[in-house]
Amino acid sequence: MGATGTEKSYLGCALGVSANRNFYSTRYIRLPDLFAELAVARGEGSFQKIIKEYKKVKLLILDEWLLLSLSYSEARDLLEIVEARCGRGSTIFCSQFExxxxxxxxxxxxxxDAICDRIVxxxxxxxxNGDSLRKIKRSVEPE
Known part of the structure; x- marks a missing residue:
């Protein structure tokens, strides 16, 4: 958890690379992309297949976690993913919010409540904590 630019995504991916090097199946996805994938799967009739794929992954990294408010169907789909993974694998939530x-x-x-209960x-x-590393990197780059 941290403000914009504190390298939450970088840390999540570094942990994912480490897990992968230790032969753990790993998947990184931005939450908006997950919802787009699930919407397409629902339309194509492969929703349960996609849920099973996410259930099998040993480490799932969800970036941009709840950056935007969810629709009811997105909340319901998110509960499906969280429920499917509960007790079966690890999940990293890269979030700006407590x-x-x-x-x-x-x-x-x-x-x-159901989602948070299964996670926390x-x-x-x-x-x-700290300033945006993007801002810091810009200030030290030569012009």
Missing amino acids: VKGWYQKIGDETIA HNAYTIIL
Whole structure:
């Protein structure tokens, strides 16, 4: 968890590379891309197949976690993914928001509670503080 530019995605991917080098199946996806994939799968009749694929992955890295508020169908689809993975694999959530802010982003209180309940009880939280590294990198680059 951390502000924009604190390298949450970089850390998540580094952990993913390490897991992959240790022969753990790993998948990285931005949350908006996951929803697009699930919407297409639902339309093509392969939704359950996609859910099973995400269920099998040992480490799933979800970037841009709840950056935008969810529609009801997105919240429902997210619950399907979280439920399918519960107790079966690890998931990294790269987020700018604390868990208490997730409820508002998910929207439906019951679904939000179900999602958060499956995530937070066995979670480790890493908080990244500091200025945006993009800003810092720009200030030290030669002109």
